[in-house]
Amino acid sequence: MEQPLIVAKGIAKKFSTASAAEVLKGVDLTVKVGEKIAIIGKSGAGKSTLLHVLGTLEKPTAGEILFEGEDVFSYDDTKLAQYRNAKIGFVFQFHYLMLEFTALENVMIPMLLGGVNPSDARREALDLLGLVGLSHRVAHKPSQLSGGEQQRVAIARALSRSPKLLLTDEMTGNLDGETGRAILDLVDSIQRERGMTLISVTHDDQVAARSPFVYRLEAGTLVAKTPFG
Template identity: 55%
Template sequence: MSKLLEVVGLHKSYGTGDARVEVLKGVDLSVEEGETIALIGASGAGKSTLLHIMGTLDRPTSGTVLFGGEEIFRKGDAPLAEFRNRSIGFVFQFHHLLPEFTALENVMMPALIGGARRSDAAEPARELLAEVGLAHRLTHKPGELSGGEQQRVAIARALLLSPRLLLADEPTGNLDIKTSDEVHETLSRIHRKRGITLVIVTHNEILASRMGRTVRLVDGRIEADEPRISPTHPTSNVLPGEK
């Protein structure tokens, strides 16, 4: 595997003077192409902040983030936004679907924002909705979908532009156990089919156990970085049930 993302000496703080809060305190992390990683730790450990910086939604106070060997925070805001839309997909705890649009239109949105014609965006959006098991819900609006269905629409939307990296921040944190399992299986299928690099922030031990690596943050620092042990492949990145 080749290195996709590298974080070096990452610090992030908010505020100034006595009100200054240091959230990340010198984080180093390498992510290989095709890996699946769970970021775990107590609330306030810095997991979501790290994920947001990895996804260029926030800039670090200091340190370096390399994507494909390129130092991405050297880009200005507009080129950075273009890079983010093209190269990184996001799934959050709350789906952030647009309520006035159908499932199909919501999935098409990243392409439309990028200037694509509706006719060009529609077919790949249909294919992705079928891939996440929602071919029969194309014309339904978010309010007509269950929580799990809404989250699967959000996953399809995140994949529309074929990003190299998928970042998920507590993707099942707002769902019940059964629905969480459905979303887990959807992410597993996506990884099997596409080999996409996947980094997930989660408190869900079951989901974390399915990832190829588990990275634990404590008080803004990485305390442990461990591969999932497999009897036949000691550092296997294959999710349960895969061949």
């Protein structure tokens, strides 16, 4: 049987504030290579927390994440950062672009940090900005771009090291319906073309309905959602 891309086993998370309750209470999830899943749930259910743990931005209080069979939280900080840079792309609700840099530079930076030489990084970044329809905006800074354009730069940046796993958190939450759909169509087509694995967090049922597998995060655990409810 083909090895899953990512497996979460018994993930628990409690933040270390005095009043904090356990946000995640034993989340199990297996996602295969090239699969597309959506995670829904109420505000405060812990969706972003789970996505951050899956992407190793946040350490769980218990449980493990296996990526291609390896326990990634056993890596030291340097190896973990390298793993994240090479294998995972993130797109958040807010773009988190670096404001003092152009669109081109924002897309190039993760590649430069990953050791790609500047001329290759530049060529690849130009290709990616073309892919998201921004060839005419490469020298613009984030403040000179519309919300949808900023989000497309963030997508190009997320794809910049050809990640095996793309994690998105309310990626279109700040965009109007039409722009949001165009961005979702774009990500879906790139996902299919590259055979990339996609895990999307959303509160929007219409966004979730684009995924063949939908899970609901409820009371700290994940429940598979059937087509009937």
